[in-house]
Amino acid sequence: MLTDFGKVFIFFLIGGLFVAAGLIAAWVIRPKRWYPSKLSTYECGEIPVGDAIVKFNIRFYVIALIFLIFDVEVVFLFPWAVVFKNLGMFAFIEMLVFLSILFVGYAYVWVKGDLEWDKPAPQLPSINSKQLKISTPQTTPD
Amino acid sequence: MSIEVIIFFLVAISAIVSAVLMVIQRNPVKSVLFMIVNFFCLAIIYLLLHAQFIAIIQILVYAGAIMVLFLFVIMLLNLGDESLLKEKANFRKMIAYLLSGVILLELIIGIILPPNTFLQTQSPEAVKIGSVEAIGASLFNNYLLPFEAVSILLLAAIVGVVVLAKKKFK
Amino acid sequence: MELLISVIKIVVVMGVMLGIVAYVVLLERRLSAAIQNRIGPNRVGWQGLLQPIADVVKLVFKEDIVPLKSNRFIHDLAPIISLAVALTTFAVVPFGDKINLFGYDIKLQIADVNIGILFILALTSLGVYGLTLSGWSSNSKYALLGGVRSSAQMISYELSMGLAVLGVVMIAGSLQLDTIVEAQAGWKWNIILQPIGFITFVTAAFAETNRLPFDLPEAEPELVAGYHTEYSGMKFAAYYLSEYANMFVSSAIITTLYLGGWQVPFVHSFGFSDFWIGIIQVFGFLTKVILFVSFFIIIRWTIPRFRYDQLMNLGWKFMLPVSILNLLITGLVILLLS
Numbered sequence: 156m157l158t159d160f161g162k163v164f165i166f167f168l169i170g171g172l173f174v175a176a177g178l179i180a181a182w183v184i185r186p187k188r189w190y191p192s193k194l195s196t197y198e199c200g201e202i203p204v205g206d207a208i209v210k211f212n213i214r215f216y217v218i219a220l221i222f223l224i225f226d227v228e229v230v231f232l233f234p235w236a237v238v239f240k241n242l243g244m245f246a247f248i249e250m251l252v253f254l255s256i257l258f259v260g261y262a263y264v265w266v267k268g269d270l271e272w273d274k275p276a277p278q279l280p281s282i283n284s285k286q287l288k289i290s291t292p293q294t295t296p297d
Numbered sequence: 298m299s300i301e302v303i304i305f306f307l308v309a310i311s312a313i314v315s316a317v318l319m320v321i322q323r324n325p326v327k328s329v330l331f332m333i334v335n336f337f338c339l340a341i342i343y344l345l346l347h348a349q350f351i352a353i354i355q356i357l358v359y360a361g362a363i364m365v366l367f368l369f370v371i372m373l374l375n376l377g378d379e380s381l382l383k384e385k386a387n388f389r390k391m392i393a394y395l396l397s398g399v400i401l402l403e404l405i406i407g408i409i410l411p412p413n414t415f416l417q418t419q420s421p422e423a424v425k426i427g428s429v430e431a432i433g434a435s436l437f438n439n440y441l442l443p444f445e446a447v448s449i450l451l452l453a454a455i456v457g458v459v460v461l462a463k464k465k466f467k
Numbered sequence: 468m469e470l471l472i473s474v475i476k477i478v479v480v481m482g483v484m485l486g487i488v489a490y491v492v493l494l495e496r497r498l499s500a501a502i503q504n505r506i507g508p509n510r511v512g513w514q515g516l517l518q519p520i521a522d523v524v525k526l527v528f529k530e531d532i533v534p535l536k537s538n539r540f541i542h543d544l545a546p547i548i549s550l551a552v553a554l555t556t557f558a559v560v561p562f563g564d565k566i567n568l569f570g571y572d573i574k575l576q577i578a579d580v581n582i583g584i585l586f587i588l589a590l591t592s593l594g595v596y597g598l599t600l601s602g603w604s605s606n607s608k609y610a611l612l613g614g615v616r617s618s619a620q621m622i623s624y625e626l627s628m629g630l631a632v633l634g635v636v637m638i639a640g641s642l643q644l645d646t647i648v649e650a651q652a653g654w655k656w657n658i659i660l661q662p663i664g665f666i667t668f669v670t671a672a673f674a675e676t677n678r679l680p681f682d683l684p685e686a687e688p689e690l691v692a693g694y695h696t697e698y699s700g701m702k703f704a705a706y707y708l709s710e711y712a713n714m715f716v717s718s719a720i721i722t723t724l725y726l727g728g729w730q731v732p733f734v735h736s737f738g739f740s741d742f743w744i745g746i747i748q749v750f751g752f753l754t755k756v757i758l759f760v761s762f763f764i765i766i767r768w769t770i771p772r773f774r775y776d777q778l779m780n781l782g783w784k785f786m787l788p789v790s791i792l793n794l795l796i797t798g799l800v801i802l803l804l805s
Contacts, residue, residue: 159579159581160344160578162477163558163559163578163580163586165474165477166477166554166555166557166577166578167551167555167558169474169477169478169481170481170550170551170555171547171551173481173485174550174551174554177701177705178547178701178702178705180527181526181529181700182531182701185527185528185529185530185700187530187531189530191535193532194532194533194534195534196535196536196605196607196608197691197696197697198607198608203607211372211373211612213373213462215373215615215618215619216366216369216370216373216462217458217462218623219365219369219618219619220458220461221455221458222362222622222623223358223362223363224451224454224458226357226358226362226625226626226629227358229629229630229633230354230358231444232629233429233433233585233642234432234436235433235437236633236636236637237429237433237636237640237641238430239637239640239798239801240637240640240801240805241434241640242434242437244802245437246437247798247799249437249441249444249445253444253445254791254795256445256448256451256452257448257451257455259452260455260456261455261788263455263456264455264458264459265784267459267463269459269462270780270783270784272775272776272780324538326600326604327541330541330544333596350585353582353585357585357588357589360589360592361589361592361625362592362622365592365599365618368596368599368603368618372603428581429585429642
């Protein structure tokens with residue numbers, strides 16, 4: 156007896172076997188001639204500056220939190236969609252109430268500006284002729 | 298032993314091993330990885346209990362959404378040298394050991410004491426409960442109020458997110 | 468016996484799939500060449516047909532470079548996660564009806580999981596790790612930015628994807644992909660019944676596969692190669708392959724959900740035997756998938772890339788409300804018709 160999930164698992168194993176075979180074959184065949192400058196990270200040919208793991212914008216974290224909440228909402232919609240045809244009008248109104256309560260939350264997030272993503276304002280480099288200083292645009296990385 | 302029991306023990310052991318590895322890992326990203334492995338093992342155990350919906354939710358919401366959030370937090374905080382995080386207060390450690398020991402004892406007693414419900418086969422009715430159709434039907438017939446209450450809970454969570462984000466931002 | 472049939476089926480499907488994916492790479496190169504008025508690779512074999520083999524041989528012999536300060540274990544693991552997730556998704560996609568071969572009834576689907584759609588969504592949500600972890604472990608600024616961008620992008624469009632697919636679930640009343648295909652018999656394809664859902668799902672699929680116009684994680688002008696900047700050799704090949712595998716598998720899923728799956732209209736009116744109808748249906752499915760893959764490729768070479776704020780705005784402020792609206796309209800129509 157093999158359940159359907161068992162078949163998925165075998166599929167996964169055989170797929171993994173294909174991938175592993177490729178990786179191991181390459182590991183055996185390929186040359187291994189390393190030296191430090193070859194192993195440094197790519198930074199347009201320069202020597203890398205500072206630590207690569209920078210602290211990035213908090214908006215990514217906020218987006219992930221909001222996503223988590225809406226993901227739970229979507230998960231609740233699946234059992235509803237499956238039985239919808241049998242339950243009819245009643246289930247529709249129930250879901251309308253559920254969605255409208257969450258829509259308030261969605262509207263709140265939108266109004267509070269947490270869905271806004273900073274539009275990079277065009278910053279042209281300007282040349283100050285008196286001090287001979289070129290100011291380049293300073294933008295935060297996204 | 299039926300094949301289900303063998304699978305159960307394999308998965309249960311790997312769940313425990315991955316949980317232990319998650320705790321003792323110094324590198325937080327590796328901890329996250331082991332936690333995902335642990336969630337997978339739990340999902341397989343749910344599948345063995347014929348609770349397919351819960352199993353897939355375990356992966357979709359926990360492994361797919363919550364752990365992404367964890368990863369974001371780790372990358373956001375950028376802890377750097379993890380060896381600095383070593384716990385120094387031994388007092389707290391002692392309480393943790395004590396509590397986990399008590400829970401372990403409780404589990405052992407629960408398994409050993411009669412009525413022994415360990416390794417019983419499921420009734421055919423119980424098998425049907427876990428399907429998405431059954432959950433949908435009971436959600437909209439018997440558990441309407443809790444279902445609507447969930448939406449309020451989620452709304453509160455959304456407001457919480459906005460408030461938290463604002464505090465740190467400006 | 469059942470086990471043996473399953474294993475044979477799995478090996479055959481896996482082999483055919485990897486072959487097709489390798490040739491999708493060639494298809495992309497030839498098609499893009501045609502669009503840009505070039506010739507494209509045509510030297511290895513007739514019309515360049517042996518090019519994928521030459522590429523693999525080249526990549527096998529390439530040195531594997533792992534940056535010094537990177538996390539070796541996670542650096543190795545990330546491409547494997549990416550490729551495994553991309554390939555495993557195909558396990559639940561039905562590519563034909565039952566077929567009778569040597570006296571055995573063989574179902575042309577690896578696993579008929581009764582929560583098929585949720586399975587696909589769950590695996591899609593795991594695909595994020597392949598990209599994020601590669602970005603984090605490389606210890607490279609470009610890779611990190613690519614990884615973070617990709618994860619935010621993928622989780623944003625996952626919501627619209629889940630909501631769009633709900634319309635299909637409501638019509639079929641099931642999460643099983645086999646039932647969904649059978650519900651589309653004749654001309655009742657979901658692309659006709661669910662036009663808004665189709666458009667949102669396809670858009671989300673483009674974003675999930677990180678294809679242009681949504682390829683911000685590897686935007687060449689700003690991020691070099693994004694999350695796989697620091698990958699080389701076979702690990703790079705794994706990423707490359709997983710991109711095309713993702714494209715193939717999402718085309719297969721879109722075909723199954725919206726384009727009637729393996730259903731071929733009017734096939735029964737020609738009086739073929741059941742066996743040949745089965746074969747025609749498999750080829751019908753493959754034709755639809757390859758056509759959709761070509762659509763993916765043509766879009767890539769004709770539409771410019773979004774800016775990141777445009778991408779997030781589209782996902783959160785347009786796709787999400789529209790897909791919820793689609794859900795409500797579908798519900799109302801079903802109620803009125805019943």
